[in-house]
Amino acid sequence: xxxxxxxxIPGGNVKGECLALxxxxxxxxxxxxxxxxxxxxRHPERDRNIAGTVxxxxxxxxxxSASAVLLELVHAGNAPAAILMDAPDAILLLGLxxxxxxxxxxxxxxxxxxxxxxxxxxxxxxxxxDGNIAVQ
Amino acid sequence: xxQLTDEERAxxxxxxxxxxxxxxRIVAEAARLMGARRLIPVASAHIDGALYxxxxxxxxxxxxxxxxxxxxxxxxLNVGSLAPAGCxxxxxxxxxxxxxARMMRAYEAMGCEPSWTxxxxxxxxxPAQGSDVAWGESNxxxxxxxxxxxxxxxxxxxxxxxxxxxxxxxxxxxxxAENRVAELxxxxxGLSKELRRSDVFYPVLGTFLGRAxxxxxxxxxxxxxxxxxxxxxxxxxxxxxxxxxxxFHVAGVTxxxxxxxxxxxxxPPKQRIVLTHQEMQxxxxxxxxxxxxxxxxxxxxxxxxxSLKEMGELxxxxxxxxxxxxLYANTGRHVxxxxxxxxxxxxxxxxxxxxxxxxxxVVTPILPEIEGAVLMTNSGKxxxxxxxxxxxxxTYGSLSECVESAVAGRLVREPRTWS
Numbered sequence: 001x002x003x004x005x006x007x008x009i010p011g012g013n014v015k016g017e018c019l020a021l022x023x024x025x026x027x028x029x030x031x032x033x034x035x036x037x038x039x040x041x042r043h044p045e046r047d048r049n050i051a052g053t054v055x056x057x058x059x060x061x062x063x064x065s066a067s068a069v070l071l072e073l074v075h076a077g078n079a080p081a082a083i084l085m086d087a088p089d090a091i092l093l094l095g096l097x098x099x100x101x102x103x104x105x106x107x108x109x110x111x112x113x114x115x116x117x118x119x120x121x122x123x124x125x126x127x128x129x130d131g132n133i134a135v136q
Numbered sequence: 137x138x139q140l141t142d143e144e145r146a147x148x149x150x151x152x153x154x155x156x157x158x159x160x161r162i163v164a165e166a167a168r169l170m171g172a173r174r175l176i177p178v179a180s181a182h183i184d185g186a187l188y189x190x191x192x193x194x195x196x197x198x199x200x201x202x203x204x205x206x207x208x209x210x211x212x213l214n215v216g217s218l219a220p221a222g223c224x225x226x227x228x229x230x231x232x233x234x235x236x237a238r239m240m241r242a243y244e245a246m247g248c249e250p251s252w253t254x255x256x257x258x259x260x261x262x263p264a265q266g267s268d269v270a271w272g273e274s275n276x277x278x279x280x281x282x283x284x285x286x287x288x289x290x291x292x293x294x295x296x297x298x299x300x301x302x303x304x305x306x307x308x309x310x311x312x313a314e315n316r317v318a319e320l321x322x323x324x325x326g327l328s329k330e331l332r333r334s335d336v337f338y339p340v341l342g343t344f345l346g347r348a349x350x351x352x353x354x355x356x357x358x359x360x361x362x363x364x365x366x367x368x369x370x371x372x373x374x375x376x377x378x379x380x381x382x383x384f385h386v387a388g389v390t391x392x393x394x395x396x397x398x399x400x401x402x403x404p405p406k407q408r409i410v411l412t413h414q415e416m417q418x419x420x421x422x423x424x425x426x427x428x429x430x431x432x433x434x435x436x437x438x439x440x441x442x443s444l445k446e447m448g449e450l451x452x453x454x455x456x457x458x459x460x461x462x463l464y465a466n467t468g469r470h471v472x473x474x475x476x477x478x479x480x481x482x483x484x485x486x487x488x489x490x491x492x493x494x495x496x497x498v499v500t501p502i503l504p505e506i507e508g509a510v511l512m513t514n515s516g517k518x519x520x521x522x523x524x525x526x527x528x529x530x531t532y533g534s535l536s537e538c539v540e541s542a543v544a545g546r547l548v549r550e551p552r553t554w555s
Contacts, residue, residue: 008169029524033190064272064292065189071294072190090169091292097165098196098294101158 003116003133008088009096011108013128016054016081020121021045024059027066027092036078054125055080058114060089070095074104082107082127086114138168144175147302155205159301166295167306176307180263181211181300182256182280184272185293186243187499188217188236196294197242200301205246208303212251212261214273215441216240217500220252221469223491227501246301252494253468255369255441257284260470265391268311270299274376275369275440275517281383283368285391287311290382310382316392317401318355318385321408322348325358327416328555332362335370336534336552339516341411342374344419348409351380355399360388366443373440374516413555420554423519426510426529430547433509433528435538436497438466439517444474446535450489451480453539459488460545463538464503466496488542498525512547514538 022044025031030040036051051073060066070092073079083096093109100106110131126134140148148164150157167175185193217236218226228236244250253259257279263269265285271277272291280286289309291299299305309315322345324332331337345354363371363386375381385393393399437450442465450465465484472493475481481491497503498521503511511528513519514535522530531547540548 064184064274064290066292067295068185068189068193068293071192071196075190075192075195088169090166091295093169094162094166094292094294097162097169101162102192102196102199 001135003112005084005110005112005131005133007108007131008085008111009093009106009109010129011082011106013126014081014108015124015126016052018056018120018123018125019045019048019050019053020056020117021058024061025057026061026063027069028063031069031073033069033072034076036073050080051078053080054082054084054127056084056112056117056120058086058117060085060092064091066092067095067098071098074099074106079107083109084112084117084133085109086112086117138164138172139174140164144304153204155200155203156301158200158203159205159298160304162294162298163302163304163306167308170306170308172306172308174307175302175304176268176311177303178209178270178299178305179267180209180261180269181207181296182214182261182271182273182276183211183243183248183296183300184214185297186213186216186240188232188239191235193293194235194239194242197239197297200297201242201245205301207247207300209300210261211248211300212256212259213243213248214252214276215254215495215499216252217495219492219494221472221493223493224464224502226495243297246297248300251468251470253441253470254439254496255443255468258441258443258470259468268305270296270305272296275373277382278372278376278384279369281310282372282385282390283365287316316353316383318353318399319406320349320352320354321400321405322354322356322411323358323408324356324411326410326412327358328553329362331554332359334534335367336514338367338370339374339514339519339532340416340420340423342371343378343423343516343520344411344415345371345384346375346378346381349375349379349381351382353383353385354381355385355387355393355396357387357396359386363389366446369440370516374520377517377520416554420532423516423532424530425523426531429510431510432461432512432531432541432545432547433506434461434503435463435512435542436466436518436522437463437514437535437538438492439496439498439515441496442467442471444471447471447475447480449535450539451484453536454487457487457543459542461542462488462490463542464490464492464497466492469493498522503528512538512541
């Protein structure tokens with residue numbers, strides 16, 4: 001099965017297991033910037049680690065420091081391999097824009113409706129630079 | 137589709153150096169992601185990005201400095217993680233302290249003013265009504281939009297300094313007049329005038345507003361002759377920390393709401409909420425997390441940073457008594473300097489007040505680690521963030537209750553009717 005995502009932030013070909021969140025998340029206060037662990041006590045995927053996953057976000061809760069958390073994850077090598085999001089969150093994605101400016105390896109971000117995300121949970125996904133999402 | 141001018145494209149390609157190019161590319165990318173069609177000039181900036189969250193933010197600021205970046209417009213700085221003006225001790229480890237200090241120096245090196253306050257609007261930075269600016273820090277953003285009538289979105293880390301260097305911001309959201317019209321009407325006229333004229337009401341109202349409105353623009357009816365600048369400051373800060381509020385209007389009070397119809401753009405509101413006594417009680421209860429205890433380990437006031445007027449109210453309530461619990465008074469150097477010059481700082485410190493200047497107790501480790509500790513505060517924003525960021529449970533109360541409790545060493549309540 002191959003899905004097509006709209007490219008928000010371009011990147012290379014990446015592979016990873018899909019961590020599909022079942023609720024919206026705030027990166028600031030919700031994800032530990034040092035480890036990538038989900039620390040929001042009320043989040044259903046608490047204690048899962050987003051590092052190296054293809055992270056599917058059904059929604060994000062805006063915080064003006066979300067970009068700082070994502071940049072910190074990229075810098076420390078704890079970022080997701082790729083991000084799939086229902087709606088583009090410019091503040092979060094700014095973390096990737098800045099990472100690219102810093103010359104750090106930047107995970108791609110694609111737009112994929114939340115309705116298509118849940119079925120990908122736990123599957124290994126191959127994301128290509130043209131926006132194709134292949135389920136292995 | 138975003139259109140850049142020839143000049144903007146030249147800057148993005150390096151015509152004014154690497155730092156300016158990087159800043160302009162970041163602003164342009166943000167504009168593309170937000171669906172803006174162009175960039176617009178901004179008159180000033182308030183920078184929240186100099187608070188240390190990790191080494192990457194320091195490296196970003198230093199890369200801008202190395203690229204020769206300077207702010208193109210007036211740019212004040214929000215709180216940092218350290219307190220160069222002294223006062224309370226900060227328990228940061230050596231590496232973090234060093235990186236936080238490097239970050240603060242980098243922002244100053246780009247020409248930002250070392251204001252180090254979350255209330256820049258009370259430290260002489262008040263943009264003109266109708267002007268476009270790029271401000272960060274949610275309470276400063278909501279004050280700037282609502283009370284000053286200047287226009288800004290909630291600019292977060294990296295984008296705030298990028299806009300200040302570029303002198304431009306994406307044309308979207310609250311920069312555009314059509315997005316500043318209220319769609320939600322909140323009627324508080326049913327509550328007693330006594331309550332509406334008390335300071336302690338405003339953080340509770342703000343918390344209710346944040347939860348009810350999210351990021352919808354609201355107009356509040358029923359506060360004519362009730363507000364002060366510090367009350368509007370407390371209302372906005374609570375609303376912006378409990379929800380995504382970037383702009384509110386108060387009919388007959390704030391500059392874009394000379395009357396209700398104007399604030400609503402001469403249309404009926406899409407939604408109308410009448411604030412009841414029961415909802416006030418429920419919101420008030422949610423502000424405290426400590427439960428039914430009279431334990432108080434510390435008091436914190438000043439989120440947003442205390443004004444000189446609020447310091448005067450603290451002095452009046454203290455009335456030369458000595459505190460038996462520490463009272464952390466969070467403020468900026470714009471307030472500490474006149475207090476010092478007038479000999480008032482020494483007297484307050486002798487009474488047991490601990491000044492926290494250039495920073496605050498919820499953004500950097502200052503409060504001592506105590507098992508089961510309870511913090512009392514009159515700030516809706518402290519009440520929101522203290523449990524998660526400091527480990528202290530919170531008890532919310534008026535400034536007078538905070539002072540009496542700090543003197544007594546246990547919770548002191550005053551009779552008050554929340555209707």
